[in-house]
Amino acid sequence: MLHEMSLNINGETYPVVVKSHDTLVRVLREQLGLTGTKVGCGNGECGACTVLFDGAPVNSCMVLAVEAQGHRIETVEGLSQGGDLHPLQKAFVEHNAVQCGFCTSGMLMSAKALLERNSHPTEQEVREALVGNLCRCTGYIRIVDAVLDVAEAGS
Amino acid sequence: MKEQTSNPVGKSVPRVDAFEKVTGAAKYVDDMAFGPTLLYGKIVHSPVAHALIKKIDASKALALPGVKAVVTGQDSPTLLGLYLKDRYIYAYDRVRYVGESVAGVVAISEEIAEQAAKLVEVEYELLPPVFDPYEGAKPDAPLLHPDLGKYEVVNFIFPEPGTNVSEHFRLRKGRVSDAGVSDEVWAQCATIVEDQYTLPQIQHAPIETHIAVAQWNPDGQVTLWAASQSPFAQRDLLAQSLGIPHGNMRVISPYIGGGFGGKAGISIEANVVLMAKAVPGHPVKVRMTREEEFVATNVRQSLVAKYKIGCDKDGNLLAMDLAYYFGGGAYNDYGVNIARAAGYSCTGPYDVPNVKGDSYCVYTNHPIGSAMRGFGMPEIHWGLEQIMDRLAEAIGMDAADFKRQNCVRQGDTILTGMTMPNVDLPQCIDKVKEAIGWGRVSKPSAPHKRRGKGLAIMWKAPAMPPNPGSSAIVRFNEDATLNVYVSGQEIGQGAFTVAAQMAAEALGIPYEWVRVSANPVDTKYSPYEWQTVASRLTWSMGNAVKAAAEHARGQILDIVAKYWGEDPADLDIKNGVVISYKSEREQSLKKMVVYGLPNENFEGWQGGPIVGSGKFMPTYVTGLDPNTGQGARAVVHYTVGAQAVDLEVDTDTGQIEVLKIASAYDVGKAINPDLVMTQIEGGAVHGLSSAFEGMFFDAQGRLRNPSFVDYKLATSLDAPREIHGDIVETPLEDGPWGARGVGEHVMVQTAPAIANALYNALGVRFNHLPLSAEKVYLATHEGEELTCKA
Numbered sequence: 040m041l042h043e044m045s046l047n048i049n050g051e052t053y054p055v056v057v058k059s060h061d062t063l064v065r066v067l068r069e070q071l072g073l074t075g076t077k078v079g080c081g082n083g084e085c086g087a088c089t090v091l092f093d094g095a096p097v098n099s100c101m102v103l104a105v106e107a108q109g110h111r112i113e114t115v116e117g118l119s120q121g122g123d124l125h126p127l128q129k130a131f132v133e134h135n136a137v138q139c140g141f142c143t144s145g146m147l148m149s150a151k152a153l154l155e156r157n158s159h160p161t162e163q164e165v166r167e168a169l170v171g172n173l174c175r176c177t178g179y180i181r182i183v184d185a186v187l188d189v190a191e192a193g194s
Numbered sequence: 195m196k197e198q199t200s201n202p203v204g205k206s207v208p209r210v211d212a213f214e215k216v217t218g219a220a221k222y223v224d225d226m227a228f229g230p231t232l233l234y235g236k237i238v239h240s241p242v243a244h245a246l247i248k249k250i251d252a253s254k255a256l257a258l259p260g261v262k263a264v265v266t267g268q269d270s271p272t273l274l275g276l277y278l279k280d281r282y283i284y285a286y287d288r289v290r291y292v293g294e295s296v297a298g299v300v301a302i303s304e305e306i307a308e309q310a311a312k313l314v315e316v317e318y319e320l321l322p323p324v325f326d327p328y329e330g331a332k333p334d335a336p337l338l339h340p341d342l343g344k345y346e347v348v349n350f351i352f353p354e355p356g357t358n359v360s361e362h363f364r365l366r367k368g369r370v371s372d373a374g375v376s377d378e379v380w381a382q383c384a385t386i387v388e389d390q391y392t393l394p395q396i397q398h399a400p401i402e403t404h405i406a407v408a409q410w411n412p413d414g415q416v417t418l419w420a421a422s423q424s425p426f427a428q429r430d431l432l433a434q435s436l437g438i439p440h441g442n443m444r445v446i447s448p449y450i451g452g453g454f455g456g457k458a459g460i461s462i463e464a465n466v467v468l469m470a471k472a473v474p475g476h477p478v479k480v481r482m483t484r485e486e487e488f489v490a491t492n493v494r495q496s497l498v499a500k501y502k503i504g505c506d507k508d509g510n511l512l513a514m515d516l517a518y519y520f521g522g523g524a525y526n527d528y529g530v531n532i533a534r535a536a537g538y539s540c541t542g543p544y545d546v547p548n549v550k551g552d553s554y555c556v557y558t559n560h561p562i563g564s565a566m567r568g569f570g571m572p573e574i575h576w577g578l579e580q581i582m583d584r585l586a587e588a589i590g591m592d593a594a595d596f597k598r599q600n601c602v603r604q605g606d607t608i609l610t611g612m613t614m615p616n617v618d619l620p621q622c623i624d625k626v627k628e629a630i631g632w633g634r635v636s637k638p639s640a641p642h643k644r645r646g647k648g649l650a651i652m653w654k655a656p657a658m659p660p661n662p663g664s665s666a667i668v669r670f671n672e673d674a675t676l677n678v679y680v681s682g683q684e685i686g687q688g689a690f691t692v693a694a695q696m697a698a699e700a701l702g703i704p705y706e707w708v709r710v711s712a713n714p715v716d717t718k719y720s721p722y723e724w725q726t727v728a729s730r731l732t733w734s735m736g737n738a739v740k741a742a743a744e745h746a747r748g749q750i751l752d753i754v755a756k757y758w759g760e761d762p763a764d765l766d767i768k769n770g771v772v773i774s775y776k777s778e779r780e781q782s783l784k785k786m787v788v789y790g791l792p793n794e795n796f797e798g799w800q801g802g803p804i805v806g807s808g809k810f811m812p813t814y815v816t817g818l819d820p821n822t823g824q825g826a827r828a829v830v831h832y833t834v835g836a837q838a839v840d841l842e843v844d845t846d847t848g849q850i851e852v853l854k855i856a857s858a859y860d861v862g863k864a865i866n867p868d869l870v871m872t873q874i875e876g877g878a879v880h881g882l883s884s885a886f887e888g889m890f891f892d893a894q895g896r897l898r899n900p901s902f903v904d905y906k907l908a909t910s911l912d913a914p915r916e917i918h919g920d921i922v923e924t925p926l927e928d929g930p931w932g933a934r935g936v937g938e939h940v941m942v943q944t945a946p947a948i949a950n951a952l953y954n955a956l957g958v959r960f961n962h963l964p965l966s967a968e969k970v971y972l973a974t975h976e977g978e979e980l981t982c983k984a
């Protein structure tokens with residue numbers, strides 16, 4: 040069944056026509072060309088597809104596009120504003136917290152959600168917040184350090 | 195251009211790819227657009243481990259609306275392989291593992307293709323399977339490849355037709371025979387350890403699965419877009435196997451979401467090309483699901499390793515008798531060279547006078563064993579590095595001292611007869627000892643916990659054919675910014691950044707002026723690169739980039755020298771300006787690198803657009819005697835390193851917490867020290883993770899844990915609190931600025947370092963990977979009543 044609806048993504052309204060079983064990540068990537076959000080498993084196990092759903096991190100491979108109607112969706116493409124990188128993006132660059140980059144979008148979104156609900160997390164809290172985001176390259180330490188750096192700078 | 199970094203080699207300049215990656219702009223294969231003619235493919239996988247194919251009936255699948263084609267091995271039986279052509283692109287007459295490609299379905303959507311794949315009916319006649327490499331190597335084991343003797347094979351691989359052994363590497367040094375090390379040598383040993391260690395197959399598990407798109411045009415032009423560490427090798431293999439002229443076969447590969455060897459060589463790409471052939475003019479996309487990635491793409495080989503090692507009372511290693519049985523899986527194409535590498539490096543980083551080593555690659559009815567970070571070295575070091583500790587303990591020596599005393603040093607004649615190139619392993623050992631506080635005992639954080647430290651050392655040579663080549667092109671723009679063309683892949687290791695640093699350094703321009711034009715690598719436009727494997731790019735591609743930059747530099751100096759009427763030898767380029775040490779004149783590179791320079795009084799011009807090209811290929815590697823493994827130069831060089839681990843074990847739960855890993859590697863020259871550190875850190879966690887990973891199969895050869903729920907990767911909570919890294923820099927003779935590779939080495943000995951620390955904590959040895967809390971618990975509660983009392 041087809042649904043005509045609109046999605047609110049990074050503050051913009053996008054009219055879309057989706058099938059009932061279309062996942063949010065599929066619509067983001069394949070209909071809207073927002074390919075910054077990645078797919079690593081399609082089963083809610085890797086976090087590569089993490090987007091924010093009314094500010095909370097969700098695996099967009101486990102959310103149906105129709106469920107997103109009327110909700111605020113944020114993706115990696117919405118992080119930098121007016122040509123400036125988001126502090127988290129800057130910190131990831133400065134810390135060399137990026138290698139292959141495939142987990143990066145999801146990591147950034149999970150980190151953003153964490154800092155929005157807890158502006159001064161401990162190292163343990165950062166690690167816990169990122170536990171659903173698998174990274175095979177970096178060993179996580181620089182990602183954690185980058186997030187802690189932003190938290191400190193924001194104090 | 196705000197910042198100007200001159201002489202960037204040796205500086206931790208920012209990655210060239212970071213901005214694109216943090217903004218989501220970086221394009222990976224699945225992010226590329228192919229337009230409305232795109233079709234989707236799905237591979238039909240074998241559900242059985244070993245069987246003859248009696249019949250394939252695709253009529254039901256073809257009848258499904260939206261299905262465009264079904265391809266099978268019957269259509270065009272084509273053998274494929276890098277070192278040993280032993281695999282049909284689609285199974286022809288038999289299947290050899292659960293997950294093997296039997297057919298390919300092409301349809302207008304992924305859903306229809308998936309549905310149709312289930313409708314392809316295949317009739318199998320089951321054959322007895324072989325799962326254990328040791329058993330499989332026996333002469334009476336069921337044969338997986340009766341045609342082994344007929345397969346095309348490179349001249350340094352030695353299959354044994356009539357058996358399941360696809361490669362047998364023999365190493366004989368000192369007083370040994372095929373029967374073993376001489377009894378007289380064993381008699382001189384004060385202590386001997388003889389034992390068996392094993393490792394299961396494990397998955398690379400890059401977060402991006404294998405994805406490929408292919409298009410076969412009616413005019414014979416074939417294009418493959420793939421997440422690939424080996425665009426040129428894939429082009430060559432596809433061209434050879436499918437009879438496509440190399441010039442008509444084009445491979446395009448953008449950023450890769452992790453490779454670790456899994457995207458080296460060729461796996462699903464040929465299948466996709468054959469699907470595309472069936473629907474001319476249409477691009478066809480195949481995306482492996484995570485489950486398919488586990489079941490049907492290449493994995494790290496399993497190993498059954500038998501060791502007998504002895505030393506004298508002073509702790510000098512006297513003899514090693516080694517037998518390595520690699521479980522190569524159903525097809526050994528790439529794996530044969532892993533067994534070979536494990537053969538010519540079988541002693542690990544030790545100087546041993548008497549060595550008998552036999553390394554076998556054995557066919558089994560499991561997924562295809564192939565290249566993975568470390569390429570045979572993590573496998574053999576797992577046992578070796580524990581036995582060294584056991585020997586040291588037996589003669590009452592500190593394990594680190596024992597390793598330091600016996601380790602290879604520059605100028606040693608190593609096991610193959612080659613002279614050990616310049617490396618400093620003792621310094622690496624000293625560094626990690628210091629960083630981990632070797633010899634100091636730390637208190638556990640609770641009474642039911644135990645602390646322990648362990649240390650392991652390693653060596654690894656790039657394992658490849660003797661003559662893999664690299665090439666590079668540099669091209670100036672009007673404002674003297676420079677485009678560097680390479681085909682080494684950015685798989686996360688920082689290859690593009692290092693290429694940019696080297697080009698800037700060799701030319702004398704700021705780092706910020708360099709752009710790397712390698713995304714995507716496109717075999718139609720990019721210069722040749724063998725493969726992004728073997729930790730060879732910094733060294734090999736680096737040499738090519740340096741040569742290309744020097745070629746361009748030479749052209750510039752010639753032009754300016756003529757213009758000034760000076761000798762080019764008196765000129766230099768500094769920070770983008772040509773200077774004369776003699777006349778102290780200066781000439782900016784801007785404009786002149788494209789337009790040239792006018793002669794005096796505008797009487798004509800000098801120069802023209804500057805394009806530099808460079809290449810590198812090692813020319814000095816020699817063959818080895820097939821009976822003894824002896825030869826003048828087995829490999830290009832070795833990278834060495836040491837790691838030490840500090841951990842805590844909970845004896846109530848068996849949980850292991852790795853608190854700290856200290857690593858030191860001799861990289862020759864760190865072109866970008868912080869990027870070396872990122873490899874050291876990422877590798878340590880990859881190594882830690884690998885110690886707990888294993889693919890578990892049932893008795894029919896079906897994988898029981900094909901998901902991240904059941905096959906656990908290390909998470910942010912598993913990573914140690916601290917990873918310390920030390921960079922040792924003993925220059926490599928033919929490395930650019932002395933550099934050698936380090937991308938793989940950083941995980942080779944983590945598992946045995948953990949095992950040695952566990953022994954230190956618990957007094958218990960673990961011979962079989964993976965480690966687990968359950969194993970630790972059971973080992974520490976041996977003899978207790980463990981039945982559930984509830």
Ligand code: FES
Nearest residue numbers: 079081083086100
């Ligand atoms: S792709 Fe959504 S969790 Fe892995």
Ligand code: FES
Nearest residue numbers: 139142174175176
């Ligand atoms: S950077 Fe490669 S998976 Fe995280």
